[in-house]
Amino acid sequence: MTVEKLQTLQALLADVDHSSPSVSKYRALEAYLANLTGLPATRIYTGYVSKAGNLSVRMVQSPRAQEASLLVALIQRSDEGPATFDAARKVAARTAKPLLLLQRQEGTQPEWFPLAAYVAASDPAGDTTLNRLLKDLSPFEISKVISEKTKVDRQLGLDETLPLVEEQPNISVPAAIPALKLDPRTRRMLRNAISSHKAVMLVGPPGTGKSSLVQEIIREVREDPGKFGMTMGHELMMVTADESWTTRELVGGDSVDDSGRLRFTPGFVLQAIEEDKWLLLDEANRADMDRIFGGLLTWLTGSDGQAVTVGRVSPGSSREILLGWTSGARSVCEEESPDEEEDDEENKVIVQYLAGQEWRLIGTYNSIDAQRVFRFGLALGRRFAQVPVPPPSVELFQELITERMLSYKLESSVLSEIGRLIVRLYEIHCADSSTAMGPALFLALPGSVVIGLAEAGDEVTPLMAESYLTNFGPWLSRQDDEILDRLGESMMRSDMFGEEWSWIREQLQHLGR
Structure with a gap:
């Protein structure tokens, strides 16, 4: 049965012009793999890789690849084994998607055969998908990798395999930024x-x-x-x-x-x-x-x-x-x-x-x-x-940060204060065209604040000042005193950072100011 399925695989690829820009040239292959895995064909993405250095471009940047549940890379060169494996491991870690490598070996029958596969250790569904292919096609090694998200979660203490601080067992950090809110x-x-x-x-x-x-x-x-x-x-x-x-x-x-x-x-x-x-x-x-x-x-x-x-x-x-x-x-x-x-x-x-x-x-x-x-x-x-593409209005940003904060399980008064400070920061920056920024950096602020609140006695404002310095510090350190003074007029108010703003400015010298 395995030989027959490998021959089918070969037949599906035999007459394909891999250099063609057609977006449908691998549809038959994807339909066949869908039959073996139980996935919809639209959730399988196949890309042709002429050299190891192109693997990331094909498997990460393509919009179809980003929406897929299984990535399939057709490897042309057999002389780049170590580089190919290293690139594949990085792609699987970055995308957290199962990745199957099919290599072309000229002069052999079948010409195309499974070379290796990679899957995130935290992805049991992806592991099941690859094991179905392993059963039906040919022996190949399935390697487990740690996804980049898992690495970040472990650094923050958010990975399920590592306990969170006991004082705040219900803290959670959302995995993704909400959808764009634009005019x-x-x-x-x-x-x-x-x-x-x-x-x-x-x-x-x-x-x-x-x-x-x-x-x-x-x-x-x-x-x-x-x-x-x-x-x-x-x-x-x-x-x-x-x-x-x-x-x-x-x-x-x-x-x-x-x-x-x-x-x-x-x-x-x-x-x-x-x-x-x-x-x-x-x-x-x-x-x-x-x-x-x-x-x-x-x-x-x-x-x-x-x-x-x-x-x-x-x-x-x-x-x-x-x-x-x-x-x-x-x-x-x-x-x-x-x-x-x-x-x-x-x-x-x-x-x-x-x-x-x-x-x-x-x-x-x-x-x-x-x-x-x-x-x-x-x-x-x-x-x-x-x-x-201007920053969204303060009202739209208010909606965005409200959605973001719903993912954190904290007392409503604490959530309200964190949200208020971030919205006010956004408003201060957007009041001046030379300091206006989009939501992305502001949405990164609450994560470290929430983690810091797990330590007894910490208050929101100092933690927010630290998070602001961590995220905005590289940009602040490049600004001249006139811009920083204008920001400071609002930042030093008692309902904002107060004296913490002076501390932030002192720290900028250590970031190259």
Whole structure:
């Protein structure tokens, strides 16, 4: 029975074009695995991994992977065993989802076979799923990992295997931040921008949920493409910008290949087009985009049939690497042999990257740090539809923190005081555009306060001051005295931090101020 099922597995993968950007190429495989595991096929995500370093991108950043109950990675290279196992272990720990590795071994029958599997030790359902596959397919090792959430819970003393402090046995910390609460016009502006522009930038202070909002839109497009004037759902590739980036990271450039030759290597934009995935440049102003965008400026304003040169196949080669647009919905890539004098089928390289009309470049821009990192010039800014994502109103934040506090089992008077202080902190920050921030950091404040209350005699205000310093300290330490003095006018009031504000400012010197 195992041999027959392995042969079925092989048949389902035999004719699949793994380089195709199609989002449905593994549907038959997922339906087959669903039959073996009892999971819905829609809860199984399969991704093709050309090298170990890409495993996290495929299994963590894809919206479909984030909603799946079983991850399946198709491993191409057998020479990266240790790196692959290490990457798989980290993915399973980070996602807390069972992960099955299927490896391709050329010249063997069956060609594809289960290599290994990983599951969080705290996930009995995932363990059951993998054991069903172990029974039906072939012997493979199932390794237990400790999820990142469990590690954090243990550090906080919240893991079920470790007792909480006896004085407060009912303390609990919610596992997730409640859903985004935003002005509905913000969502509407983003939906309309995504529908009508090839490049969109979300601009706002940190913690307003810009990246999460993009994920929301991705799910909406996948559920109802027609609502956005599109024909299909799209997956997302997300990268975080860095000040060390050059044009090579963003677009592409020459690098040494496995044979020691200089060849053009595609950057993130070209990689996303090759895989027909939307590209999210998170914290885009961390990199000097004006300097490194290069030919993308012309490309973003180009029409069908127009292309820009972004490099050459190799130094001195007459073969250009072109970036352009197709007239259809899907992205298309055209290959040629890298050597002009021979037809090298095995080592063909892409010479044309043509983005489909439904392809999107999305960025997030941290407005509060705009003066301290890189700003977008007018030429670059005009290429993007810019959607402001301000912090939600104090009233919306009040709803958010109220929902958050319901997860804590404390006396109502204590919960009320913690909530009051956090709402007031949010209000103080949002009163000044130079200090306004989104809800994320504020929602992190109650956790350590609640844990600290387990120690007899502790009061809420000192604990809140400590939590505020821990979470906001790195940002506070970079502010000048004028901003801190303005904050202090409200923070030093008796109904806020009072003298604790002076203590907070004293501690900033130890954080690099």
